Amino acid sequence: MPVSMHKRARWMAPAMIVLAGIVAGAPAGADGRASDDIVEIPEWRSAFQTSGVSGTIVLRRLGDRRSFVSDLDAAERGLPPASTFKLPHLLIALETGVMRDAGPTASGSELQRITAAIGSERMAEWLQRLNYGNAGTTEGTGRSLMSDGLRVTPVQQVDFVERLLLGTLPASGRSQTIARDVVPGEQVGCDAVIRAKSSWAPTVHNNGGDAELGWLVGWVEMPREVWLFATAIEGNPALVGSSARQVTLDVFSRLGIGDEASCAPMPSAAAVATEPTQIAEVGR
Template identity: 30%
Template sequence: MIPRFPLPTLALLVCCAVFFHLSPAASAAPTVVERPDWAKFFTDAGVTGTLVLLEDGARTVQVHDAARAAKGFLPASTFKIPNSLIALETGVAPGPDTVFPWDGTKRSIEAWNADLTLTQALRVSCVPIYQELARKIGPERMKWWVSAMGYGNADIGDAIDTFWLEGKLRISALEQAAFLQRLAHDGLPLSKRTMALVREMLVEERTANGVLRAKSGLTARVVPNVAWWVGWVEKGDKRWFFALNIDADHPEALAARKAVVKTVLASEGIWP
């Protein structure tokens, strides 16, 4: 059974469904172009993985390791993006400044041992708070929204508070970039308010020249570990969407996530 929604939300869902069904631009997949020259950035960082770079309006998507870019992996904490969207849209979290009190349990990540707003919880990637959100959303609504947004294989399984960490949910780097592009352009079946709030929550860097929005992730509960960094750059009316995942088989790999992406962005004249 589909969860009940207010009439304005239902109308928005219908409009979005019609648009994406009828729009040739929305359904036309860009051509994948391999960038073997990017291999040196991965080699220099000592990591193995893939990177997708999608520019708005381009007929091609540039990729290092196209086979891996199409392979689904657990999203880990990059799922905090759709989790935030769903929590805000359903009212489970009324707004980005909603405070979640610390439960008093001491955890190894010190930043988690405090009262946090939703925005702060996203930025420090606080797993317990997002598990609480998922439980409050509940399996039925979560399954419906993940499917409605077209997020990866949309398989949330049976464990409502761990499915993105060690469950069956899978998403590829290509799918991550496409999902973020829809979020950037109000192309998800959600209110514009919700999407605007989450876009602002994702701001990682803001300069006079543009904005970098991003989220990291690490599949720390499974072997082999995979580390993510996904997001996009905005400069005026131009946008470039990126999604990287790498094998996180040594401690230095975590820092390499951002380093590889930023090196590629700099080589392409995109960021900073």
């Protein structure tokens, strides 16, 4: 479904209600493009303001038909994917036989070599097939493919990640499994693991000032649910480096995702000391 056809609304209740069941909806479609409407939660913008950057975050629970964003307009604006493009790039390389496995992290020169081996025609064909962003390509190196012709919105990033997790992309199951497995994980709190791809790229504001674009795109695994997300930020290069992660964790914390306060309390030293006696008494 094109982004312009999504229903748009602004959320007026506290954001904590998102995890209280209000997002429940019909199951995802067969293609995994699950978001039928987008709800704006303006209070999340303060996470960006605190970090001194602008941008948006998109959140969707896997299988639901509603996405939540901090800024509707920014969530639908096409941006260069920078190195978040490595996920569809890896799928294309695997499906065309240019790569047999994920291998070590590709350097810039290696990425360009792989892109050249795929070829512009096959690259364009596969971007259309994957329905990734605007599916635009330009002739030349991997750098031009990632920064000049190709544009993807934060909502489209979440769409792609959802289809990857559901295994509904038009690629082999093996290729999709490899692409999922290369995304690094980080435990936050006691019950959540964030798996995400980050990237930074130079950009220019309308006023001509130098700025940088930052992405953090991936998903959060919890015992009972999975949340997909895409955070896009723009700002001073000195701030962008750490802000994508910081903003994302700030919003997650407001929703109780990875919140240390939700962890089960550790037993006291006194309780640990008496545990053997208690066990012995139970066994009598």
